[in-house]
Amino acid sequence: MKHLKKLLVAVLMVMGLAPQASHAQDSNNPWAISFGVNAVDTRTSSGAGSGFFDQHFSQPFAVKDNWNILPSLSYIGVSRYVGSGFSLGLQGSVNKIDKLVTFSPFAAGHDGRGNVVTNPGDLMYYGIDATIKYSFKELIKSKVIDPSLSVGGGYTFFGDSSFGTVNPGAGLTFWFTDAIGLELATRYKWVVSPNETKATDRSVFQHTAGLIFKFGGKDTDGDGIYDKDDACPDVAGLKQFNGCPDTDGDGIVDASDACPDVFGLAALNGCPDTDGDGIADKDDACPDVAGLAALKGCPDTDGDGIADKDDKCPTVAGPRENGGCPILDADKDGVADKDDDCPTVAGPASNRGCPEVTSEALEDLKVQARAVYFNSGKATFKTGDKETPARLEAIKEILKNYPNAKFSVEGHTDSTGSAKVNQKLSEDRAAAVMNALIERGVNPENLESKGFGSTQPVASNKTAAGKAQNRRTEIKHIGSKYQGKI
Incomplete structure (x- = not known):
């Protein structure tokens, strides 16, 4: 128990220090390895009690009296997720039996139900087991609590005896990162080919507690989103954008952002509009002053269809051919004053509005x-x-x-x-x-x-x-x- 408590304390400390990352599905990390301590309860094989449940569940937590715990690493397992909540696993375990419960109703010191606990000496226990496990985590939509049921079979070496077993079981895993968890499990290892009589049946409960680590997921860009779920697997991005980046932080992924390096507006495909005229700065010939789309974002104060920046008279309407200025012709000679060298004396255009020499x-x-x-x-x-x-x-x-x-x-x-x-x-x-x-x-x-x-x-x-x-x-x-x- 002392070693089990130490392991539990260590696991709780890791849980407290581990980052609270979002929990990936097993399909992202298909492989898992687990290890820890196991306890073997031989009371179930004694035969004491009035029926199956009385024999097996009357004293399930009599740890001090019935459990055999090897105070060191005593099991290791490996499993692979195969889809739809199912995984296949293989586990090896070792223990030393120093509390062997047998049914001896006439022996001195029995517990009143005919069970006698003895120390058989150097009795070693070895087991290798294959398991099919179903996880309810996806079904209950939990990111932390992961209950499961399992069934499988194995082979057990119990001292000089060996036999096959059928192993129904249940488990509960607490995930504190996307790949690290605390795994608690129990299996009833029912002997299907015992060499012994009923009085010495070696069916047992085996309980395990340890750490489980998932691995095998690929995250090429290191953004914490596995490649299979990452829409941009080669460049680090954000979870809310399926792993794609948003460099300027405007809520528009770079791939759809016409201005990926500058914070902008969704209505303008991620581009800014400094003057608020509805024209993106990159397409705005006058980005700092509101203008008209027809004039590429530039204003036209006098409304003559000529942008102020190109209008020689921006506050007075005039034709384009006159540079946006009104046509003034004081001497009425048909030559605009601005082009007339003699604006007060009529003259032909051929002589720039000046009279010919008579x-x-x-x-x-x-x-x-x-x-x-x-x-x-x-x-x-x-x-x-x-x-x-x-x-x-x-x-x-x-x-x-x-x-x-x-x-x-x-x-x-x-x-x-x-x-x-x-x-x-x-x-x-x-x-x-x-x-x-x-x-x-x-x-x-x-x-x-x-x-x-x-x-x-x-x-x-x-x-x-x-x-x-x-x-x-x-x-x-x-x-x-x-x-x-x-």
């Missing part, structure tokens, strides 16, 4: 330019001439009406002097007029200057009047800044 304007430029005078032989304006500044102002006023037109300021001389000197003088005088216009606000990109010396006379150089006409400045229209680009 022949009247060109004639006026010709008159004004020819009235600009220089000091003789120099590129400086004539000293004391009050008309030249007025002429330059008049030219500027004409040019500013044509902001995208290009003009050439051209200088000419008479034939007096060398051609080289005349060429240089004409170039310098043209440049002087151009710079004077730029100083007065004319766009320098609209001007260029050239000198032609005496090569393009408009009158005869043989007379003083002719030479005076040849010494002149001309301004000619040479095109548009956008010529070839519109």
